[in-house]
Amino acid sequence: MPLDTLTVPEAEADTRLDRWLKRRFPTLTQGALQKMLRTGQIRVDGKRAEASTRLAPGQAVRVPPMPSAPAPKPEPKPVAEEDARDLVARVLHRDASVIVLDKPHGLPVQGGPGISKHLDGMLDALRFGAEERPRLVHRLDRDTSGVLVLARSAAAAAFLAQAFRGRDVEKTYWAVVVGQPEHAGGRINLALAREHGPRGERTVPAERGQKDAAHAVTDFATLDAAKRKAALLELKPLTGRTHQLRVHCAEALKTPILGDGKYGGAEAHLEGLPGQLHLHARRLEFPHPEGGALAVEAPLPPHMTETFRFFGFAAPKPRAPKRER
Secondary structure, eight states: OOOEEEEOOGGGTTOBHHHHHHHHOTTOOHHHHHHHHHTTOSEETTEEOOTTOBOOTTOEEEEOOOSSOOOOOOOOOOOOHHHHHHHHHTEEEEOSSEEEEEEOTTOOSSOBTTBOOOGGGGGGGGOTTOSSOOEEOSOOOTTOEEEEEEESSHHHHHHHHHHHHTTOOEEEEEEEEESOOSSSEEEEEOOEEEEEETTEEEEEEOOTTOTTOBOOEEEEEEEEEETTTEEEEEEEESSOOTTHHHHIIIIISSOOBTTOHHHHGGGGOOTTSOOSOOEEEEEEEEEOTTSSEEEEEOOOOHHHHHHHHHHTOOOOOOOOOEEEO
16 A cells, blocks of 8 residues: 655644644544554554654654545635734844744644634735745744744745754743742753643653653743742753743742643732733744854733833843844
């Protein structure tokens, strides 16, 4: 039986295998998909997989002949004028190869079940006269704000995807946490795994020897604190696991990120302060497709600005994008 091999692009990383396949083969039923998985007809990097398997960039997905050819990707809907103006105003840097955007809190990067408005569906607003539509090269969670990079060509997308897969990108996040870490700074080395439960999927600390454990490392430093009630942390993830920073703060440091009810429960909320997630992609430094490196910082979102003011945390203004050649 002839088999096809599909490669997972960077922009579709961490998507469930069943959802990823159904986007490509709309007539594929859940029953038929489960049978193919059960009998090993569908494999990821040569291994059997489950419907809930989370895909990583560059993985090879082997599939048998499907009920029909992949459906063409539907044309994006026209972007509302107000949304287009807001996105353009959020551009932090633009050149021939790259656009750097200040993603707002609450905007999903990609679509999914129940998501009708997302950044990927509005990228036509950021063409700026170019023939090609900008491409996503990495992601931020819906409730995380801050620096997000877009590629303006297929060549730039390939270059940046490779950079984000390796260790050539330096990411700096700011987080307001409830409580104060025992140590002022250090390195968190806590492996993580995905857990499926009645409330959906969660990232949890992996048990020793667990087969699906994923290595996860974060450097942290306390930038400011308010009488042990809350602290401002600088977080530098050295790996890119789903919800890594949120779980490392809640489980390793025992200081959940303010507003993170998913991983911190009721303890992640403080009376009188905004309830949104206080996690912000503050700075990104990465190799530029045309040579050299680019460093860009994003301003705080309004809810974090309010919390900074409440606690008296210092909030230096972001520096202008810096290109080193």
